[in-house]
Amino acid sequence: MQGRWQAGVAAALLSAAAMMLPPLNYLASGVIALTTLRMGPGEGAKVVTATLVVFTLLAWFMLGQPWVAGLILLTSWLPVFLATLALGFTRSLATAVLASSGLGILTILLLHLLVPDLTGWWREMIEPFMASLSEQPGWQLGQAETAEMTDNLATMMTGLIAAGVTFNAVIGLIIGRAWQSQLFNPGAFGDEFRELQLGRPAAILTALLMGLTLTPLSDSLRLLADCLPVMLVAFGMQGLAIVHAIVKYRQKSKAWLVTMYVLLVLMLPQMVMMLATLGVLDQWFNFRKRSKVE
Numbered sequence: 001m002q003g004r005w006q007a008g009v010a011a012a013l014l015s016a017a018a019m020m021l022p023p024l025n026y027l028a029s030g031v032i033a034l035t036t037l038r039m040g041p042g043e044g045a046k047v048v049t050a051t052l053v054v055f056t057l058l059a060w061f062m063l064g065q066p067w068v069a070g071l072i073l074l075t076s077w078l079p080v081f082l083a084t085l086a087l088g089f090t091r092s093l094a095t096a097v098l099a100s101s102g103l104g105i106l107t108i109l110l111l112h113l114l115v116p117d118l119t120g121w122w123r124e125m126i127e128p129f130m131a132s133l134s135e136q137p138g139w140q141l142g143q144a145e146t147a148e149m150t151d152n153l154a155t156m157m158t159g160l161i162a163a164g165v166t167f168n169a170v171i172g173l174i175i176g177r178a179w180q181s182q183l184f185n186p187g188a189f190g191d192e193f194r195e196l197q198l199g200r201p202a203a204i205l206t207a208l209l210m211g212l213t214l215t216p217l218s219d220s221l222r223l224l225a226d227c228l229p230v231m232l233v234a235f236g237m238q239g240l241a242i243v244h245a246i247v248k249y250r251q252k253s254k255a256w257l258v259t260m261y262v263l264l265v266l267m268l269p270q271m272v273m274m275l276a277t278l279g280v281l282d283q284w285f286n287f288r289k290r291s292k293v294e
Contacts, residue, residue, distance in 0.1 A: 001034075001035070001038065001183075004035070004043060004046045004047045004050050005050050007031055007032075007034075007035045007047045007050070007051075008047050008049075008050025008051040008053070008054050009050070009054050010028075010031050011028040011029075011031040011032055011047070011051040011055075011077070012028075012050075012051045012054035012055040012058060013054075013058075014027045014028035014031065015028040015051070015055055015072055015076070015077075016055065016058050016059075016062070025072075025076060025168065026168065026171045026172055026175060027175065028051070028076070028077075028172075029076055029077065029080040029168055029169070029171065029172020029173075029175065029176070030171075030172050030175030030176045030179060031047075031176070032044065032047055032048060032051065032077055032080050032081055032084070032172065032176070033080055033081075033083075033084045033172050033173050033175065033176020033177065034175075034176040034179045034180055035047045035176075036081055036084040036085065036088065036176070037084055037087065037088055037176055037177065037180050038180055038183075038184075040088075041085055041088065044081055044084065044085075045081070048073075048077050048078065048081050051077055052069055052073055052077070055068075055069045055072065056069040075161075075164070075165050075168070076165075076168050076172075079100065079103045079165050079166075079168065079169040080168065080169045080172035080173060080176075082099065082103060082169075083096050083097075083099050083100045083103065083169040083170070083172075083173045084096070084173055084176065086099035087173060087177065093177070093192055093193065093196055094196055094197055094198050094199065096173055097170055097173075097196070097198060097234050097237055097238075098198060098199075098202060098234065100166045100169035100170045100173065100233075100234070101166055101202075101230050101231060101233070101234045103165060103166060103169060104162040104163060104165050104166035104169075104227075104230035104233070105162065105227050105230055107161065107162040107165050108158055108159070108162045108223065108226045108227060108230070109223070111158050111161075111162075112158075112222075112223050112226075118157075118158050118222075119151075119154045119155055119222075120154070122153070122154040122155075122157040122158070123150060123151065123154040126150050126153050126154055126157070127150055130146055130149070130150045130153075134146050155222075156229075158222075158226045159225070159226035159227070159228060159229040159230070160229055162226065162227075162229065162230050163229035163230050163232070163233050166230050166233045166234065167233045170233065170234070170237055174193070174237075177189050177192070190244075193241050193244065194241055194244050194245040194248060194288070195241070195245070195288075196237065196238050196241035197238070197282075197283075198234060198235060198238050198279065198283075199283065200283045200284075202231070202234065202235075203235070203279075203280045203283040205231065206228070206231040206232070206234075206235055206276070206280050207280055209224060209225070209227055209228040209231055210228065210277075210280075212224055212225060212228075213225055213228055231276070232272055232273065232276040233272070233276075234276075234279075235275070235276040235277075235279035235280050236272045236275040236276045236279065237279070238275075238276075238278075238279030238282065239274070239275025239276055239277070239278040239279040239282075240260075240275055241279075242278055242279065242282055242287050242288060243256070243257070243260055243275070243278075244257065245288045245291065246287065246288065246291045249288065249291040249292050250291055
């Protein structure tokens with residue numbers, strides 16, 4: 001809040017520190033979201049530019065690879081900036097989350113357009129890592145099992161990368177919005193988050209994608225199947241909002257929330273699927289309204 005260069009330096013240093021502690025990158029995105037929400041699109045763009053300049057210099061001196069800054073710009077700073085613009089113009093957190101999903105899907109489309117054989121491309125990138133991993137003393141999988149794991153990862157990587165872009169944008173947006181609320185309107189963000197509702201059209205799309213992945217068609221319709229992880233991130237956030245709302249409305253112990261977040265760390269794929277399913281079903285069953293009535 002003291003100036004674009006202060007914000008840019010803070011975001012760049014957090015992004016650099018994220019190379020050793022990845023979650024710090026979400027705080028860097030939060031800085032960009034906060035300055036964009038508070039100071040407007042023009043100043044937000046200048047903060048993104050300042051972050052890019054400072055981080056490029058850091059990457060040059062620390063790694064000798066300034067191109068890393070461009071990669072982080074495309075996968076982190078720019079998506080959260082665009083998602084924040086959606087929130088600023090529409091005043092709707094749901095629209096901003098869906099915009100973040102749109103950025104993830106755009107990532108998938110670009111990858112499919114630019115790389116004809118995505119699975120093979122990912123396999124070539126993963127195989128050296130898996131080969132070195134399989135040589136470690138504690139590795140317990142045989143050659144055939146290692147090859148199968150490599151193939152599975154290669155198939156999933158496009159969707160996972162796109163989901164990562166969406167997740168970073170959503171988390172950065174939420175952090176920035178929460179900071180804005182703490183600074184200028186305490187308590188407003190909690191109410192806003194607990195009422196997050198992404199709508200039936202997006203829920204129907206997600207349900208169809210879930211069904212698609214259970215059929216043999218998912219292999220031939222790879223582009224559509226790759227979109228599922230992106231939508232699971234979005235509706236996973238709505239699932240989180242529902243749990244937070246139920247805990248508040250029914251005056252449950254905060255231990256329920258602590259348990260949920262611990263399970264998210266320990267069982268991330270299963271918990272994301274459960275929360276996303278809860279978010280999708282909420283479009284028809286309105287669990288939060290039932291919690292208020294009962």
